[in-house]
Amino acid sequence: MSEKHFASQADLVEKKVSFDRLSDHAYAYTAEGDPNTGIVIGDDAVMVIDTQATPVMAEDVIRRIREVTAKPIRYVVLSHYHAVRVLGASGYHPEHIIASRDTYDLIVERGEQDMQSEIERFPRLFRAVESVPGLTWPTIVFERRLSMSLGKLQVEIMQLGRGHTKGDTVVWLPQEKIMFSGDLVEYAATPYTGDAYLSDWPNTLDAIAALRPEKLVPGRGASLQTPEHVREGLHGTYAFVTELYAEVQRGVAMGNDLATVYRDTYAALQPKFGHWVIFDHCLPFDVSRAYDEATGHRDPRIWTAQRDKDMWLALEG
Numbered sequence: 120m121s122e123k124h125f126a127s128q129a130d131l132v133e134k135k136v137s138f139d140r141l142s143d144h145a146y147a148y149t150a151e152g153d154p155n156t157g158i159v160i161g162d163d164a165v166m167v168i169d170t171q172a173t174p175v176m177a178e179d180v181i182r183r184i185r186e187v188t189a190k191p192i193r194y195v196v197l198s199h200y201h202a203v204r205v206l207g208a209s210g211y212h213p214e215h216i217i218a219s220r221d222t223y224d225l226i227v228e229r230g231e232q233d234m235q236s237e238i239e240r241f242p243r244l245f246r247a248v249e250s251v252p253g254l255t256w257p258t259i260v261f262e263r264r265l266s267m268s269l270g271k272l273q274v275e276i277m278q279l280g281r282g283h284t285k286g287d288t289v290v291w292l293p294q295e296k297i298m299f300s301g302d303l304v305e306y307a308a309t310p311y312t313g314d315a316y317l318s319d320w321p322n323t324l325d326a327i328a329a330l331r332p333e334k335l336v337p338g339r340g341a342s343l344q345t346p347e348h349v350r351e352g353l354h355g356t357y358a359f360v361t362e363l364y365a366e367v368q369r370g371v372a373m374g375n376d377l378a379t380v381y382r383d384t385y386a387a388l389q390p391k392f393g394h395w396v397i398f399d400h401c402l403p404f405d406v407s408r409a410y411d412e413a414t415g416h417r418d419p420r421i422w423t424a425q426r427d428k429d430m431w432l433a434l435e436g
């Protein structure tokens with residue numbers, strides 16, 4: 120394997136933004152595999168799901184929203200705690216920032232370390248990082264489910280199980296069968312599993328599928344606008360997560376060390392998934408967490424900027 124730049128530090132090309140209308144009430148802000156933002160337009164208020172990484176980057180989302188509605192942006196929902204999705208929240212001046220109890224707990228426990236680590240991993244995705252005022256703190260914290268009515272539009276904010284993190288939250292519009300999944304589902308983008316619960320993730324994908332979404336906005340990748348497309352997104356994510364974990368468990372059962380398991384897992388997954396964006400960025404983190412889970416670490420260890428670099432050096436030299 121040739122020497123690789125750390126994480127996404129060499130990824131400097133701006134992506135093209137799409138702003139897709141899924142229904143009268145739902146839009147998707149996507150950018151060729153960069154983190155997505157979802158928009159729900161109710162009768163009297165707008166809800167934003169994941170914020171982009173900085174308040175300056177949020178301005179472009181707001182500009183698109185203003186092309187379709189003048190209603191106030193009252194609510195921001197955090198699909199999970201990762202900095203690249205939440206640190207733009209202040210840019211919307213929302214009345215409320217909504218997150219699950221588990222997401223809130225992760226911000227308390229590791230939000231600061233995660234912010235430093237992610238800024239160094241993805242410099243391009245933190246444009247105008249100096250505009251970030253600090254961590255994003257939820258003002259409404261829920262357990263399992265929060266039902267809201269934006270006028271006549273019903274919005275279900277739900278924790279269906281662990282997967283990408285322990286706090287994963289989806290937003291579901293039951294009248295329109297539209298789902299915003301956060302990083303639980305990716306499309307043609309590599310799932311990041313550095314903070315994941317790999318043995319739980321497939322069940323959580325089953326819980327999403329059981330709702331029979333007809334349209335779905337993934338965490339990364341294009342919006343999925345037909346039931347067939349949604350199934351494809353769910354199957355792809357399911358395949359990656361289960362094949363990654365099975366491969367790592369196999370190596371652990373053989374008594375291999377992390378570096379060997381990483382080499383073997385990379386070789387096994389690359390032919391099938393190597394063309395997905397951020398594959399080379401994610402794999403070292405993904406295998407590190409899978410190795411931990413397979414060797415009895417129930418909860419993911421905290422990634423600090425230093426741990427990131429040490430791990431990269433050990434696996435990528």
Ligand SMILES: [Zn+2]
Nearest residue numbers: 199201283302
């Ligand atoms: Zn994430």
